[in-house]
Amino acid sequence: MIPNRSEYLKQQALQGQKIMGVLPALYPKELLWAFDILPAEIWDPPGDIVKANRHLQTTICPIVKQSLEFILTEPGIVNAGYLFPHTCDSLQNLGSQVKDMIGVPVPVYTFYNPKGNFNKATRAYYGDILNEFLQVLADVHGPPDIEKLRAACELGLKIDGRRIELQQARMTDRLSLNSQQYFQLIRAAEFMQPVDYLYLLNQVEIQDEPLKSHAIRFLISGILPPNDMTLSFLDDLGIGIVAEDLLAGSRRIPIATLDPPADPIEYLTDRFFLLPPCSTKAGSLDHRQQYLKKLASDSKAQAVLFNIVKFCEPELFDHRSLVKSLKNEGLPVLSLETELLPGLSGQTQTRIEAIVEMMGDEVLA
Amino acid sequence: MRDVGAPALMSFRDLTRRKSRPVPEAFGPPLRSNKRLKEILGRHYFLSRYVPGAKKVAWVTSGAPVELLRAFDFYTIYPENHSALVGAKKNGAEYCSIAESDGFSQDLCSYARIDLGHMLSGKSPAGKLPRPDLLFCSNNICQTVIYWYKTIAHELNIPLIHFDAPFVSTKQSEADVRYMAQQLLDMIPILEQVSGNVFYLNDFETILSRSQETSQTWGTILQTMRAKPAPMTIFDAFGHLAPIVSLRGLPVAHDYYNILLEELEERVALGIGAITEERYRLIWDNIAVWYKVRFLATFFAERKMNFVTATYTNAWAETTCHLDVKDPWSSMAKTYGQIILNNNLKHRMGLMRDMIKNFEVDGMVMHSTRSCKPYSVGQFDLRRALGAELNLPAVIIDADIADERVWSEQQIQTRLEAFCETLEDAAHV
Structure with missing residues (x-):
């Protein structure tokens, strides 16, 4: 809960x-x-x-x-x-x-x-x-207190490790959470005590075998996930967000599991440099393109949803190149712009339905 | 590079151009140096067409430590300067549209969109810009330039050197300086490889020394505007800024500013003002509205108001005092790391307070530009704080630096007229 x-x-x-x-x-x-x-x-x-x-x-x-x-x-x-x-x-x-x-x-x-x-x-x-x-x-x-700092890093390491496991499980359909529930879980990290949060993460059951696959599999990229109403709409349409590249989400989890922290400062430094490519760190576009393509491939995503916060320069600069590169891979792309308002606009609804309709024939085929 | 024939060709080209418009009566005699400025900038862009093959070309951001590139003899092009030129010619929207139709958002900085529009179309009012061999940027003016330059690097498949300048939230730390100095040292082998030239410290020191002198002269030039009447307007200074931005470290910029300074000092001695009657003195905050410079200059001159200082023009003189040729790396870190846009708002407020006092300013116009977040975020509070502390009438206008589609003439004119009335009322109290 x-x-x-x-x-x-x-x-x-x-x-x-x-x-x-x-x-x-x-x-x-x-x-x-x-x-x-x-x-x-x-x-x-x-x-x-x-x-x-x-x-x-x-x-x-x-x-x-x-x-x-x-x-x-x-x-x-x-x-x-x-x-x-x-x-x-x-x-x-x-x-x-x-x-x-x-x-x-x-x-x-x-x-x-x-x-x-x-x-x-x-x-x-x-x-x-x-x-x-x-x-x-x-x-x-x-x-x-250095021991306390080391313990905090160890706790962080456990949380990161569990988050990576859940991400992998999400990509391989071994989580029974819908998108709305999944992102509520991810975003609980923003305010919960680490011990409480780790407990919560550990409560989530990872199935041994894949559950029924989503009708359509989306990879999402951007700063934040869509609001609850939009996620619920996606769930209702049978769209599963199977992987995410969100600043509020996986871009803050290292791409690999680190060794237990001997020196906390060294550990935190390693951790920072092992974070995935992110527009706000202004690394190379090639690197980010490759990362997203791999994420799409690993999760068997059939389309990519960019949830762009209005006026967000770091994301908007990368967006055009990423869209081109993903489209070249044959992946349909839907870009939504959000002003973080609650609810689901008719326009957004129509655009989501349009891409589902467009993909529907291919998926059914 | 030798410029045999370039001046002759350029003057031939001038014959085909239309005559410039008459100067409104509200203005004093134009500066003689304007002609020399046009020659220098025209020559710079003209020669750039013939540079590929003779020199390596670098595209550089306005706040980057270009002196290091000069030591490797790069021919430098400043996309920001080029975008301002496009904006001044009122072609900004056209170039922006090219970028937008290729997928770039209309919400991005217009300098960047113009440059990307140029990159995609090859269009330029300067004829043609040479393809870069290297990109060199620093986020000491904004983070935008990193996103912008990495996009170009990706599109053109060329190397990008980024000089990371940590934002000064309170004060620059020793770690900040150490980090920036190390980055500069780490660039040397890359620059040697790209340019094919070897680094010589003596040459670099000479360039650095010249650059420092040039910036100091530019600072002295701006100080001449403390005179009453001021010998030029800030709108003149926006134009004369070009060499310190794009030719910094070269003899031509150094020599040019000595000529300009001499002329301004002469005007001060003779009491020649930039406008025929200077009753009110103003400060400008933020980058120019390039496509409306003439409109704004005339609007204020006709009301006997002169802009005598600006945070924007001051940026290339403000931190030169930190430069030390004997300690180049750390001193460059201090010089380039602490400029106005890389510094906190408390610093900016102190700077503006000093400018308002030293230049005996009566009112402030702030340009809130949608293109430049580091310049614009905080302006509302700066206006309130400075207004309250110094009892200074102020106005904020919403516009953009180079995309003329954003300009709303009627709305802005109404705001400016209300501001002018407030200023006149305040003067009569």
Whole structure:
């Protein structure tokens, strides 16, 4: 049973838990766990955007706007500060805006993620960033307990390992969850205590043999999964999302299982450099194309769904080349643009039905 | 490269061009240096057509440490500068449409879309741009350039060197500087391989020294606008910015700015202003609206308002003080890593506060451009904070740097007229 995010966090706060609001996307959550801080990620909090409009233009991505709205109206659950990992230009500036211009009653932290094609210098630098962040946290929360940090990394390793198993099971039809349930499970990582979350992951049964295959198999790529109503619509049409390349999902899980952490900083560095290709890290397009093709092939996906957040530059730049390359492989592509609103528009519904109709003949054949 | 015949050919080509439009009465005499500027830029683009085979070509972002490339004798082309040129000629929408029809989103930066439109069609107001042998970008101006350049690298199958400049959230750390310096050192063997030339530290130091002097001269040029009346408008400076952006480190840029400075100092001494009557002094924030420079310049000049400073033009002078020829790698990291767009909003606010005070500014116009997130996100709060602290009338206009489809003339004119009224009212209180 996946808890309600808001209720869960309220309960945690009532129990005196330190909670840090974390903006998308890549950050060493194990460091926070080691200081007994629960990261509560802020991606698409529900509600109308009202106050944030005073601070942001209309052409800014809805993740940024909704995050700011949340920060401006947050009822006091976030008590240990906000963390702004360096993800894109808009989130970069939003971090400074909240810290330097707007002001909030809790500390604001930043965490730089290196960009581009990585080499030895990048690796050394990432280690420096981790150590600096560790020191920043230590200044507020006391000296770090290395054993606790190691234990946090071990817990993270177990979660990563189980996530990889579930991904594999999803690709081979050995999970009985529909898409809506699957993504609720994946996204519970954004707010649950790691021990609770690992327990939840372990509750999910992986079948020994494949269950009945979906009528149509989709690979999804983008920042976030579609909203519940869209996922439910896909489920009803017999579309199974069998693999995902989402920033809120598998792009934050290493592509291989790591060794148990001897040195936590080394482990977290290795982990970062083993994450899948991602637009926000600005690696090579070739690499990302190859990765997506392999994911499609491994999962036997018959089509690719891009769920693009409006005004998201990193994704929009990659999108055109990825679409061309996947189409060259004979994979139909459906690109949906989302402003993170609830519900399912008639237009989106029609576009999904159209691709299903188009593919239907081929699948039946 | 020798330019035998290029000036002659270019002046022949000039004969076929239409005469420039008359200068409105609100403006003072035009700068003599404009002619030299056109020659330099025309020559640069003209020669670029004949470069392939003679020199290796690099496409470079405006904030990248180009001095390193100069040491390998690359011929450098600045796509941002080219996109601004396309925008200024009001062809931005056409080039953007080419990119959009090939699958690029209309929500992407228009500089990038124009450049991708150029890449896909070969179109250019400069005739033709040489195909790059190398791409060189730095995210010290935005993350967009990395996505943009890696797309070109992928399409053209050419190497891309990316100089990762960590954003300065509070202050630049030793680790940041070490990382950036190491990246520069790591580039040397790659640049040697692509260019076929060997790196000589002495040559590099000479280039660096020249670049520093040029940036300092550019800074002095901007400082002449503290004079009342200011000897040029910021719209002039937007044009004269081109050499410091795209020819930085070369003797031609160095020499040109000495000529321009001399002329501006002469105008200051003689009391010659850029506009005939300067009653109000303004600051501009963000990149120019390239397709409306003339409109905006005339609009404000006719109301006796002159833009005397801008965060945009200042960017190529702001951090030069960190450059140290004797410590090139770390000092380049400090110089290129701390520029306005790679720095936090507190830093930007301090910078703008100083500019407003030093240039005796009466009002502020902020261009909120949909193309540039690092420049635009935060402007609403900056406006409020600076307005409240300095009692400064300010206006924000929504537009774009190079895609003229975004411009809404009636709406913007109404906003600007209201701003001008506020400014005049404030002056009479």
